Amino acid sequence: MREAIMQASAQTANDFILSIDALTVSFDGFKAVNDLSLYVDENEIRVIIGPNGAGKTTVLDLICGRTKATSGSIRFDGRELTRMREHEIVHAGVGRKFQNPSIYEDLTVFENLELSFPQGRSVFGALTFRRDREVIERVEEVAELIFLKDHLNTDAAILSHGQKQWLEIGMLLIQKPRLLMLDEPVAGMSVAERIKTAELLNTITKNQSVIVIEHDMKFVEDIAHRVTVLHQGKVLSEGSMERVKNDPKVIEVYLGH
Known part of the structure; x- marks a missing residue:
């Protein structure tokens, strides 16, 4: 009976694209993430909120391998990420965008997207890379998705802040990741840009x-x-936005302030 239950639990965990179990990371005795469990479905938008210092960015650092876990498990598409290096996690299909845009401002929108095309990311791929019809069509497809099709020949330096954010998202999308992680993507955007970013996501x-x-x-x-909702490295509350924003614990430690 116990074995059957364990098999059922394993099957349930495998149904998620990302399964985080009992994840902890300790810095000089301080637990920035403390026994965290989190499960993300295929084609889901999961938003992590919480007060400053709650461990939100650290969770992303742990998933992408920038920070190593003290204990616990992170399984992505059936693979244990805690045993993998950062570049291996990227190749496995995890894309990460940091808070500030990281683009090549001296290149055009087209060139930024082209540079991120998967074939050109390895040493051999860069040596043999050609701007063929497949590359052009993929760049144009992503540029339309990120609202920049009319700016393909525009230098990235003169884009608005919001357009730079979209371009960096496009540089990740062109690699076709199965999991995309975004840290405060609409910070500094206009209201119109925030609406379009919601449409994009x-x-x-x-x-x-x-x-x-x-x-x-x-x-x-x-x-x-x-x-x-994270608080002190742990899950404080979880569910729909309606449920979370009416949770007394969330109001007390986060929304109420």
């Missing part, structure tokens, strides 16, 4: 799962399939 979940760290509650309401 709701579109790309046809092919990707997305984890978003965000403080803008209106934006969270526009995109979240499910919300996880």
Whole structure:
């Protein structure tokens, strides 16, 4: 009986694109993430919110291998990420965007997207890379998705802040990750840009799962399939935005301030 239950639990865990179990990371005795368990479905937008110091960015660092876990498990698409290096995690299908845009401002939008095309990312691929019809079509497809098709020949340096954010998202999308992680993607954006970013994220979940760290509650309401609230490295509350924002514990430690 016990064996059957364990097999059923394993099968349930395998149904998720990302399964985090009992994850802990300790820095000089301080547990930035403390016995955290989190499960993300295929094609889901999961938003992680919480006060400063709650461990939100550290969770992303742990998933992408930038920080190594003290204990616990992170399984992505059936593979244990805690045993893998950063570049191996990227190749496995995990894309990460940091808070500030990281693009090549002296290159055009087209060139930024082309540079991120998977074939050109290895040493051999870079040596043999050609701008063929497949590359051009993929760049144009992604540029349209990120609202920059009319700016393909524009230098990235003169884009607005929001357009630079979209370009960096496009540089990840062109690699076709199965999990995309975004840290405060609408910080500094205009209201119109935030609306379009919500539209973008709701579109790309046809092919990707997305984890978003965000403080803008209106934006969270526009995109979240499910919300996880962190506090002191642990899950404080989880569920729909409606459930979370009415949770007395969340109001006390986060929304109430």
